[in-house]
Amino acid sequence: xxxxxxxxxxxxxxxxxxxxxxxxxxxxxxxxxxxxxxxxxxxxxxxxxxxxxxxxxxxxxxxxxxxxxxxxxxxxxxxxxxxxxxxxxxxxxxxxxxxxxxxxxxxxxxx
Amino acid sequence: xxxxxxxxxxxxxxxxxxxxxxxxxxxxxxxxxxxxxxxxxxxxxxxxxxxxxxxxxxxxxxxxxxxxxxxxxxxxxxxxxxxxxxxxxxxxxxxxxxxxxxxxxxxxxxxxxxxxx
Numbered sequence: 001x002x003x004x005x006x007x008x009x010x011x012x013x014x015x016x017x018x019x020x021x022x023x024x025x026x027x028x029x030x031x032x033x034x035x036x037x038x039x040x041x042x043x044x045x046x047x048x049x050x051x052x053x054x055x056x057x058x059x060x061x062x063x064x065x066x067x068x069x070x071x072x073x074x075x076x077x078x079x080x081x082x083x084x085x086x087x088x089x090x091x092x093x094x095x096x097x098x099x100x101x102x103x104x105x106x107x108x109x110x111x
Numbered sequence: 112x113x114x115x116x117x118x119x120x121x122x123x124x125x126x127x128x129x130x131x132x133x134x135x136x137x138x139x140x141x142x143x144x145x146x147x148x149x150x151x152x153x154x155x156x157x158x159x160x161x162x163x164x165x166x167x168x169x170x171x172x173x174x175x176x177x178x179x180x181x182x183x184x185x186x187x188x189x190x191x192x193x194x195x196x197x198x199x200x201x202x203x204x205x206x207x208x209x210x211x212x213x214x215x216x217x218x219x220x221x222x223x224x225x226x227x228x
Binding site: 102 | 155158169171172215216219221
């Protein structure tokens with residue numbers, strides 16, 4: 001059971017907007033530790049998608065955006081494309097565990 | 112752009128020690144943090160620990176008693192040792208470059224390590 005909770009799966013049609021939630025607690029996201037998001041395409045290593053809650057590395061399309069509020073964070077993907085079909089993971093730091101924690105991952109299916 | 116490549120045995124016997132090395136190219140290993148992260152087949156990501164180029168380490172508390180991460184700046188490499196392995200340690204092991212010890216900005220391609228007799 002992961003410290004950060006994500007829905008196991010989400011889906012959307014091409015062109016639509018989807019969001020993926022990441023729920024934590026007062027010892028991680030609620031303690032104002034930053035949230036980061038990774039995209040893992042099938043059979044490949046994860047790739048940094050969003051860092052420090054809402055920043056995109058160079059090369060990541062602006063269709064991807066992140067937000068954080070209270071003990072939760074969200075990843076939004078607009079203009080959904082077939083190539084976005086992947087697993088998405090959130091990650092933060094937990095002061096009770098004194099270490100980095102990941103969400104369990106969300107599988108995005110493009111219908 | 113930095114590139115990372117894991118190397119080591121793909122099969123380890125139960126109770127033995129898993130040893131992996133990560134070769135860093137395209138940049139110096141100095142001045143950065145370096146992590147190991149694993150992913151059991153069909154499951155999510157688990158942070159193992161990181162090392163700063165000075166040798167300072169931070170480990171996942173759940174693995175701390177069995178993990179050692181070391182660094183060799185002269186070879187631009189860092190390594191992972193995980194002792195007393197069981198089948199539960201079977202996973203794809205990724206080495207990665209960290210930003211400030213907070214998140215990963217570059218990942219290796221990963222290497223599957225199977226624990227089996």
